[in-house]
Amino acid sequence: MRNLLPFLVLIAVASAFGNIQTQFDGPDEVELRLLEPAVVPDPVDGVSRWWYTPSQKAHIYRHKYPKNIQAQPRQGEDLRLPGDVLPRLYNVRLLPFIEVGNWTTDGYVEIFLDCIISTVNISMNSLDLTIDPASITVTEEQTGNPISVVDFIDEQSTREIITVQVSRPLTAGKQYKITMKFISILNALLAGFYRSSYVENGETKYLAVTQFEATDARRSFPCFDEPTMKANFTVTVGRKETWTSVSNMPLITTEPIVGMPGFVWDNYQTSVTMSSYLVAFMVSEFIGIPAEPGLSNVEFSIWARPDARNLTDYARNIGPRILEFFESYYNIDYPLPKQDMAAIPDFAAGAMENWGLITYREQYLLIDPSTATARAVQLAAVVSAHELAHQWFGNLVTMDWWNALWLNEGFASYMEYIGTDAVEPDFKMNDQFIIENLQYVFGIDALETSRPINIEVNTPAEINSMFDAISYEKGSCVIRMCADIIGLETFQRGLTRYLNDNAYGNAGQDNLWAALQTQADSENVILPATVKEIMDTWTFKMGFPYVTVIRNYQTGGAVVIQNRFLLRKSNDTTDPTVYQWWVPLTYTSDYTQTKQRDWLSVDEISKSLPNLGAAANQWVIFNVDQQNYYRVAYDATNYGLIRDQLIADHQRVSANNRAQLLDDAFNLALTELIPYADALDLTLYLKYEREYVPWHAVLSELNYVDIMLYNFAEFSNWKTHMTSLVEPYYNFIGFQETQSDPHLTKYCRIDAMNWACRLGVADCVQNSLSTYANLMSQPDNLAQIVSPNEKSTILRTAIEYGGQTEYDFAFNQYKTKEDTSFLVAMCASKQATVLSGLLEMLLDPNSGILRSDVNTVFNNVANNPIGNEIALDFLINRWDDIQNALGSVYFATWYRYVCTRQNTQAGLDKLIQLRDAHSVILGNSNSVKQGIQTVESNIQWVSLNLGEIGTWLAGNQPAKTISKVIRHQ
Numbered sequence: 024m025r026n027l028l029p030f031l032v033l034i035a036v037a038s039a040f041g042n043i044q045t046q047f048d049g050p051d052e053v054e055l056r057l058l059e060p061a062v063v064p065d066p067v068d069g070v071s072r073w074w075y076t077p078s079q080k081a082h083i084y085r086h087k088y089p090k091n092i093q094a095q096p097r098q099g100e101d102l103r104l105p106g107d108v109l110p111r112l113y114n115v116r117l118l119p120f121i122e123v124g125n126w127t128t129d130g131y132v133e134i135f136l137d138c139i140i141s142t143v144n145i146s147m148n149s150l151d152l153t154i155d156p157a158s159i160t161v162t163e164e165q166t167g168n169p170i171s172v173v174d175f176i177d178e179q180s181t182r183e184i185i186t187v188q189v190s191r192p193l194t195a196g197k198q199y200k201i202t203m204k205f206i207s208i209l210n211a212l213l214a215g216f217y218r219s220s221y222v223e224n225g226e227t228k229y230l231a232v233t234q235f236e237a238t239d240a241r242r243s244f245p246c247f248d249e250p251t252m253k254a255n256f257t258v259t260v261g262r263k264e265t266w267t268s269v270s271n272m273p274l275i276t277t278e279p280i281v282g283m284p285g286f287v288w289d290n291y292q293t294s295v296t297m298s299s300y301l302v303a304f305m306v307s308e309f310i311g312i313p314a315e316p317g318l319s320n321v322e323f324s325i326w327a328r329p330d331a332r333n334l335t336d337y338a339r340n341i342g343p344r345i346l347e348f349f350e351s352y353y354n355i356d357y358p359l360p361k362q363d364m365a366a367i368p369d370f371a372a373g374a375m376e377n378w379g380l381i382t383y384r385e386q387y388l389l390i391d392p393s394t395a396t397a398r399a400v401q402l403a404a405v406v407s408a409h410e411l412a413h414q415w416f417g418n419l420v421t422m423d424w425w426n427a428l429w430l431n432e433g434f435a436s437y438m439e440y441i442g443t444d445a446v447e448p449d450f451k452m453n454d455q456f457i458i459e460n461l462q463y464v465f466g467i468d469a470l471e472t473s474r475p476i477n478i479e480v481n482t483p484a485e486i487n488s489m490f491d492a493i494s495y496e497k498g499s500c501v502i503r504m505c506a507d508i509i510g511l512e513t514f515q516r517g518l519t520r521y522l523n524d525n526a527y528g529n530a531g532q533d534n535l536w537a538a539l540q541t542q543a544d545s546e547n548v549i550l551p552a553t554v555k556e557i558m559d560t561w562t563f564k565m566g567f568p569y570v571t572v573i574r575n576y577q578t579g580g581a582v583v584i585q586n587r588f589l590l591r592k593s594n595d596t597t598d599p600t601v602y603q604w605w606v607p608l609t610y611t612s613d614y615t616q617t618k619q620r621d622w623l624s625v626d627e628i629s630k631s632l633p634n635l636g637a638a639a640n641q642w643v644i645f646n647v648d649q650q651n652y653y654r655v656a657y658d659a660t661n662y663g664l665i666r667d668q669l670i671a672d673h674q675r676v677s678a679n680n681r682a683q684l685l686d687d688a689f690n691l692a693l694t695e696l697i698p699y700a701d702a703l704d705l706t707l708y709l710k711y712e713r714e715y716v717p718w719h720a721v722l723s724e725l726n727y728v729d730i731m732l733y734n735f736a737e738f739s740n741w742k743t744h745m746t747s748l749v750e751p752y753y754n755f756i757g758f759q760e761t762q763s764d765p766h767l768t769k770y771c772r773i774d775a776m777n778w779a780c781r782l783g784v785a786d787c788v789q790n791s792l793s794t795y796a797n798l799m800s801q802p803d804n805l806a807q808i809v810s811p812n813e814k815s816t817i818l819r820t821a822i823e824y825g826g827q828t829e830y831d832f833a834f835n836q837y838k839t840k841e842d843t844s845f846l847v848a849m850c851a852s853k854q855a856t857v858l859s860g861l862l863e864m865l866l867d868p869n870s871g872i873l874r875s876d877v878n879t880v881f882n883n884v885a886n887n888p889i890g891n892e893i894a895l896d897f898l899i900n901r902w903d904d905i906q907n908a909l910g911s912v913y914f915a916t917w918y919r920y921v922c923t924r925q926n927t928q929a930g931l932d933k934l935i936q937l938r939d940a941h942s943v944i945l946g947n948s949n950s951v952k953q954g955i956q957t958v959e960s961n962i963q964w965v966s967l968n969l970g971e972i973g974t975w976l977a978g979n980q981p982a983k984t985i986s987k988v989i990r991h992q
């Protein structure tokens with residue numbers, strides 16, 4: 024959520040130095056409220072075009088979309104510390120004044136230094152700190168002799184560095200101590216040592232907590248804020264006697280603060296050797312609730328505001344169990360005596376892996392089992408597993424610079440599946456990997472605006488932009504591929520080797536490849552090139568290939584070809600990269616046999632495989648279980664064989680590969696690499712498909728076709744086709760959720776109901792209407808009547824197929840309970856007057872629609888097939904009124920929303936006219952450019968594919984079905 028920073032007023036630094044009672048006229052609650060995003064662009068119900076359809080996790084890290092940073096070589100290099108003195112031990116003492124009108128922290132730090140290269144300058148990072156130059160002392164450690172300070176150079180506002188100059192050069196090999204006093208501000212930026220708040224019994228309570236990654240430790244105390252400059256940290260924090268504090272390490276002693284009755288110092292044990300970005304502390308009125316002692320060897324507690332005590336059970340149960348699992352997986356004990364996890368009311372990221380004190384957004388740690396969706400519970404487990412995985416991978420061994428952030432985040436994004444699976448096997452996490460991570464990031468990495476996993480970064484802004492889907496999701500895919508190449512167990516032992524070799528130190532990706540290589544060699548794993556040579560092609564080049572397999576049915580062999588997969592090709596010929604990779608080929612014609620392996624080398628565009636081991640009438644499937652990071656295109660005959668197998672007995676093909684076949688085929692058809700008929704042929708078997716993963720994969724693809732066909736005559740046959748596929752799935756899963764449903768059955772039901780109701784399948788519509796009727800008679804029993812998993816579909820369907828009564832009830836619920844899902848449901852109405860009425864209400868501050876929900880309403884109306892044109896006309900005709908009522912912040916975003924469903928020349932003309940009429944606001948916006956590009960490719964899609972799809976649909980209509988479909992009123 025770093026993208027919120029521009030909304031914040033820059034914080035002035037208190038000028039009166041040295042006085043702990045400094046009055047700071049800093050930002051107050053008003054500013055805190057500005058932390059709410061002004062524009063919330065979460066697509067609802069996945070109706071946006073699929074390559075920016077977010078993964079189910081995307082909302083956690085909106086800030087992680089690739090920014091297409093072009094790191095300029097050398098730029099920012101002067102931001103690096105010289106490295107001639109390095110920290111060994113910090114004693115940090117902080118006394119935060121957590122009071123409206125003060126918000127200052129009194130600080131004192133002692134840093135014990137090793138001089139590596141003789142120098143008179145001691146440079147370290149510092150940002151927004153008021154340092155008392157008179158307080159700075161430097162002494163030689165051995166003798167205790169003071170060394171006089173001759174200058175203090177403050178470059179905080181430019182380089183985030185301060186330099187203390189001493190009278191004579193420090194000697195290489197000797198140790199020194201530097202000390203200073205400073206004041207910092209408990210800011211509202213959610214970075215450094217910052218303030219947060221919550222309401223308890225109507226009263227606003229405040230707390231102070233840290234968020235240091237990536238480069239914000241320097242906002243809290245002067246430090247050597249680079250990941251390789253590891254040291255030990257002894258933290259002391261002051262607090263009111265009645266409050267609590269917590270930090271990375273266990274508390275040792277508490278003592279009164281002399282001269283400040285009612286205040287005490289908490290002295291913490293010295294930490295293990297670690298990077299500054301992992302230091303953490305919190306001062307609050309929170310309570311710490313210990314987990315059952317039997318669950319792990321390590322003392323484990325969950326910290327939260329007292330009101331949330333009852334929501335900590337889930338975390339207290341899975342946290343220690345995941346920790347135990349990782350100890351055995353890594354084969355390395357957790358090195359600290361305790362692990363705390365804290366739920367923070369205002370938190371920028373999703374969670375943060377501070378060593379021994381993991382901090383979370385409340386929603387990822389505090390779970391109410393009676394109202395949480397299956398998705399929310401899964402997220403809580405996954406986020407915990409992710410952060411606990413970092414305790415080894417990231418904390419014990421840290422990347423040597425931020426260019427290799429993917430080692431931290433890609434690895435944790437891989438381990439979060441394994442760690443969650445260990446404690447919640449019912450979640451079937453390993454089945455979900457390909458849809459959550461792999462197929463999701465394919466959509467981003469297939470654009471020319473993607474980036475290589477490992478790129479040079481220097482400035483804090485560049486560093487922060489690395490926290491994106493490429494580091495996380497692509498990183499995790501590449502690691503999973505590597506594990507498959509050398510074998511899971513060899514990989515696991517190789518990791519232990521890597522962690523032991525580099526414990527309490529730093530490493531780059533070459534160190535990981537070297538450890539895996541040594542392990543592979545010692546276990547006689549044969550590879551066609553070194554692990555490094557293979558993996559470098561995947562980490563230093565952006566994008567990924569599609570492999571075309573052209574079988575020779577006479578010889579039993581095939582030609583395989585690699586090409587970069589791009590969703591759109593520009594004519595950019597300036598990129599000199601040869602987009603070829605070391606491609607691990609795996610294939611099978613029979614899943615009961617071990618898969619066959621071969622390679623395309625980085626120098627080979629294509630090669631012949633003499634014998635696939637399949638008869639001419641047998642199918643062959645490549646990229647077994649989609650373990651590797653590429654798509655596969657087949658010749659028409661092989662597609663036919665696969666289609667026939669799926670129809671005859673789809674279980675003979677693994678669920679992962681069924682999902683892959685569908686996802687690949689629709690993407691290859693979209694980019695004109697195979698005919699749509701081949702992709703659509705593969706859907707025929709779906710009337711027998713009952714599993715979540717293949718269904719979820721294909722529905723996000725079919726959604727695009729659905730949007731494109733909506734206004735054409737072909738839609739009727741499309742709807743019949745879709746109904747013939749979805750209805751058996753829906754009937755199998757059923758409307759009613761039960762307690763004993765497996766986790767993925769709940770997920771299946773969400774998809775099946777969503778589509779069945781949307782297609783008007785009678786059972787789904789009627790059940791939704793009667794459930795809603797029940798709710799109308801007992802509005803306060805929502806949780807008992809409507810499963811949280813089914814809520815959005817039931818509400819939406821009741822509005823879609825119901826009348827005024829249903830609508831009025833929804834509006835009433837929204838207004839009285841502030842439950843936005845009712846408002847979202849209202850936007851699903853199929854009546855034009857209702858939809859335009861909703862848009863009109865956005866202009867009226869007294870309409871009952873909260874200002875914070877204005878964007879949600881427009882987005883949902885624009886995504887509604889009936890509402891889309893209404894939304895466009897609203898933008899065109901009511902421009903001035905919108906501007907008067909809401910200002911200009913929404914225009915570009917709303918323009919973009921409207922474009923998703925537009926696919927005609929007439930629509931494009933209207934949109935261009937609108938842009939030109941308001942060129943000051945819309946002319947230079949990237950959202951507007953993206954929107955126009957989307958409409959252009961939609962139009963092109965229609966002209967290229969509508970005919971072919973229409974013909975296919977006409978020739979593949981299901982025999983007149985028994986299905987009963989309900990029409991809109």
Ligand code: BES
Pocket residue numbers: 083084236237372373374375376405406409410413432435490
């Ligand atoms: N190290 C990150 C937290 C972080 C993110 C710090 C961005 C600084 C900038 C943490 O391990 C993480 O990845 N958190 C995720 C949640 C996770 C489950 C994907 C996040 O915050 O989005």
Ligand code: ZN
Pocket residue numbers: 409410413431432435
């Ligand atoms: Zn992480």
